[in-house]
Amino acid sequence: MNKTPQSIFQHSHFAHCESGVMSLMMSHHGLPLSEAMVFGLSGALIFAYIPFVKLGGMPLIAYRTRPKSIIKGLQKNLGIKMKMHTFSNPAKGSQVLDKLLEQGKIIGAQSSVFWLPYFPPEMRFHFNGHNLIIYGREKDEYLISDPVFETEQRCPVRDLERARFVKGMMAPKGLLYYPVYIPEDIDYQSILPRVIKKNARTMLKTPVPIAGVRAIRALGKSIGQLEKKDRRWAKLFLGHIVRMQEEIGTGGAGFRFIYASFLQEAGSILNNRELDIASDQMTAVGDQWREFALLAVKAIRKKKGEKINFPALQEKLYSVARAEEETYRKLLQIHFS
Amino acid sequence: MEQNKVPQDNIRTYNNNKKAMYATDGTGKYALVSSSGWKVEEEATMQAILELKRLAEKAHEEVRKEEKSPLYYHMYANRMDLQLLSESTGLFKWRIKRHFRPSVFLKLSSRLLVRYAHALGMTTEELHELPAENKIDVHNE
Known part of the structure; x- marks a missing residue:
């Protein structure tokens, strides 16, 4: 593999951390790959609602697959090979990082958001699945390319170490990664149809209603039952859904717009008009998710004594579920020559 | 869009x-x-922050009245809850709950204090102190 020096590394702004890191890293090493392509090719689109797994007292809701799955999915589907290190000892983890930087590499890393000082205070929540690129060190600071920021950042050595070694759910264990092999030719003609169909099948045919279209309906059902719950909790729950969908870097509408962008790009690579239509459908799905977010926030605004229309919110999610289902069915029907 | x-x-x-x-x-x-x-996102984020602020304020008051140990306040002030503190220290929830009792907290070994202090990003001295004001501060326009 060609070694591209740090000196020509160019930061760029993306919607999402893990797909942004991989897009930048692949492009840096000579394989131009947009963020949308990274996201779609790794098969990262999902909807998950797991009421019995709680994060900060709220049920787990996710619009993409679990952290690291973009890196792993891309490896598997494109035949890229990544070297991944985790550490039990923070000092050792920092030592290895410095050594890799000295070799001129740019390094992907997983970290907590809460302990990164360059995040605005209002964005600092305990989330351990954040990703960024470290592309150098100057004295006691690392040079950071964080995909969800417009410009390059700097982070004191001590703070980054803390952020890389937080414990708990999705603990990063100091994870560092970089590519060791990138194929010269990628056979998009066969890879794209395969990953698109596989992702659509995952969304349609989950055995339990905690993932896929069935999970969207399950969430709708839960919302319909909120009337009986404590009102303050009900409002926090609605806010939680909106945050997972919009606040966490999703490029809007819980990654549905990124995926629509991917389908469009795939359509132009394969010269397949059907994919363009599916892309438009996915955009409409995203627009519906945004309408749901607006309705949810209007419900949060309701004062004491004002009625919240939970059935309307439920109906909106059922409508989202129908639109998603149709889109995936359409994708499964596409005939790729 | x-x-x-x-x-x-x-x-x-x-x-x-x-x-x-x-x-x-x-x-x-x-x-x-x-x-x-987007305003919609702002409202959802602010709702979460105000909830964290409310919990920290409540904890601040309970510690001031000496119903709870300062550890209880610092947990909320760092935007954590019992589950998160348990995960980031590796201690069982029931043990941490005991340490929320002021009398038990005062007798904690320095090893345990270091463990808490590390997870909360502060010194063991700071861990014993209750700041005059709750540190999660949201300035209203």
Whole structure:
């Protein structure tokens, strides 16, 4: 593999951390790959609602697959090979990082958001699945390319170490990664149809209603039952859904717009008009998710004594579920020559 | 979403930062567009922050009345809850709950104190102190 020096590394702004890191890293090493392509090719689109797994007292809701799955999915589907290190000892983890930087590499890393000082205070929540690129060190600071920021950042050595070694759910264990092999030719003609169909099948045919279209309906059902719950909790729950969908870097509408962008790009690579239509459908799905977010926030605004229309919110999610289902069915029907 | 509909609401939770969003141009082609935020997102984020603030304030008061140990306040002030503190220290929840009792907290070994202090990003001295004001502060416009 060609070694591209740090000196020509160019930061760029993306919607999402893990797909942004991989897009930048692949492009840096000579394989131009947009963020949308990274996201779609790794098969990262999902909807998950797991009421019995709680994060900060709220049920787990996710619009993409679990952290690291973009890196792993891309490896598997494109035949890229990544070297991944985790550490039990923070000092050792920092030592290895410095050594890799000295070799001129740019390094992907997983970290907590809460302990990164360059995040605005209002964005600092305990989330351990954040990703960024470290592309150098100057004295006691690392040079950071964080995909969800417009410009390059700097982070004191001590703070980054803390952020890389937080414990708990999705603990990063100091994870560092970089590519060791990138194929010269990628056979998009066969890879794209395969990953698109596989992702659509995952969304349609989950055995339990905690993932896929069935999970969207399950969430709708839960919302319909909120009337009986404590009102303050009900409002926090609605806010939680909106945050997972919009606040966490999703490029809007819980990654549905990124995926629509991917389908469009795939359509132009394969010269397949059907994919363009599916892309438009996915955009409409995203627009519906945004309408749901607006309705949810209007419900949060309701004062004491004002009625919240939970059935309307439920109906909106059922409508989202129908639109998603149709889109995936359409994708499964596409005939790729 | 079309590019001209990408919200530019200059929301306070972004703190003058921008996010990249996917949106279509006049011909329907997708591209990344910078957004200064959507009011809907701001309201959801602020709701979560105000909830954290409420919990920290309540804890602050309980510690002031010496019903709880300072550890209890510092947990909330660092935007954690019992589950998160348990995960980040590796201690069982029931043990931590005991340490919320002022009399038990005062007798904690220095090893345990270091463990808490590390997880909360403070010194063991700071861990014993209760600041005059709750540190999760949200300035209202």
